[in-house]
Amino acid sequence: MNALALQLNEKMQNENPAIYDMLSDLGKNLYYPKGILSQSAEAGKKAHRFNATIGIATENGEPMHFRHIQDKLDYNPKDIYPYAAPQGKEELRLKWKEKLLVDNPSMQNKSIGTPIVTSALTHGLSIVADLFMNPGDVVITPEQYWGNYNTVFQIRRGGRVETFPLFNEKGGFHVEAFRESLVKQNEKAIVLLNFPNNPTGFTPSKEDAEAIVQVLKDVAASGTKLIVVLDDAYFGLFYEDSIKESLFGLLAEVHPNILPVKIDGATKENYVWGLRVGFITYAATPDVLDALEQKTKGIIRGTVSSGSHISQTIILESLKAAEFQTEKEEKFQIMKGRAVKTKQVLANEKFAPYWTYYPFNSGYFMCLKLNNVDAETLRNHLLDQYGVGVIASNKTDIRVAFSCVEESDIEELFDLILEGCKDLTK
Known part of the structure; x- marks a missing residue:
């Protein structure tokens, strides 16, 4: 094992051996190499005469570029063309953390790392799988989940996805089913919670959120090590009767056997899907946070190398813009109006013979549970006969x-x- 990886592992073992034990074999071997990038960073600070380190071309004191591209852009060449750091633009990372602390009061005064930029949400989930999943390890998530979890955790890393019913008989979060699924685990499990949920559009109430945290604390206290991943892709789109912040802050520092990991991003929150800017944030003690950041940088360096620089620049300028909050509220009200209208329409009794619907109060989606029709058959029929597209989840x-x-x-x-x-049904 590389000496740098050994140093990071020792830091983790000294400060929280439980989190070290959560690492996959790959995670234990990961480190951020002191190679071209670190040497270039040093040169960037000290090479005042010539800096001949990094593999870009320069001209007239700025990154070389095509005029026909630059003429269409309103950003300085230095904020577009050079490589961004593997962990992302530092100002963007700090600005996103500032946003997290405002949006999530329970994160205040907790030991939380600086968000690391990912190439959107799926990349963040993939980092979690690489860092913490060995073949045969378990991911626990509700029955209604995003199908790409299978690719990330099962196909790529050889894990097992185990599910529990999302809803109880009253339409709230099924706390007891969640508990039952967790107590079956022995040494370690990845818990993956996605609120607002894709596909159902459900977010639990404050009382259910507190119960979820208590279940996790109880299971951790029994000795099971839990990597609790909060897939907050649709964060902020909370319309009614739900918590208004991530479970991440509520879970930070609650037990040494719990590692909260927040996966979020500007993609869906800020309606910039194609810019592919996400974040991964850990909550742990300082030395563990440093080790996890170095290992995460190592994964990024060894896969995508770094994210899109211009996308990060655009997101940063947006977060700093005076219009940001006003426009975000405008879009929120449009989305909320669509959710409310959907509920009003579905209240009509004419639909009752054909479907019920799962509780929804947030996000982008809702789900119909069909009474007598196969979902895939209906999906194809709607396309062919009515020009209507929907997704058959099962x-x-x-x-x-x-x-x-x-x-x-x-x-x-x-x-x-x-x-x-x-x-x-004729």
Whole structure:
């Protein structure tokens, strides 16, 4: 094992051996090499005469570039063309942390790392899998989950996804099913919670959130080591009857056997999907945070190397813009209006013979549970006969993204889905 990896591991073992034990074999071997990038960083500070270190081209004291590209952009060449650091632009990292502390009061005064920039949310999840999952390790997540988790954790890393019912009989978070799934685990588990949930659009209440935290504390106290991953892709889109912040802050520092990991980003929160800017943030003691950051930088350096510089620049300028909060609130109200309209439409009794729907109060989506029709059959029928696209999540569930349907069109959308169901049940 490389000496740098050994040093990081020793720091973790000295300060919190439980978190060291959570690491995968790959995670234990990871480190950030003192190679070209670190030498270039030193040169950037000290090489006042010539800096001949990093593999970019320069011209007239700035990064070389094509005029026909630069003429279309309103950013300084230094904030577009050079490589960003593997961990991301430092000012962006600090600005995102500042945002997290404002949005999540429970994070205040906790030992939380500076967010590390990822190439959006999936990359952050992939980092978690690399750092913490060995073949055969378990990921526990609700029955309604994003299908890409299978690729990230099972296909790539050989883990097992185990699920529990998301909803109890009252339509709240199924705390007892969650507890039952966790107490079966012995030494270690990755717990993956996604609120607002994709595909259902559900976020738990404050009381259920507190119960979730208590379950995790109880299981950790029994000796099970838990990597608790908060997939906060749709953070902030909380419309009614739910917590208004991430579980991450509530879990920070609650038990040495719990490592909270927050995966979030500007992609969906700020409606910039194609810019691919996400973040991964850890909550732990200082030396453990430093070791995890170095290992995470090592993964990034060995895979994507670094994220898009211009995307990070755009997000940073957006976060600093005077219009940011005003425009964000405007978009929130549009999204909330669509969610509320969806509930109003679905209250009509004419739909009852054909479906029920899962509780939803947040995010981009909601799900119909079909009574007598196969979801994939209905999906294809709606496309072929009505020009309507929906997602078949499994044999019974249809996911509908109200996020991309104008409020004035929502009633027609569900009427067409109803017609499709009627066609298939004649």
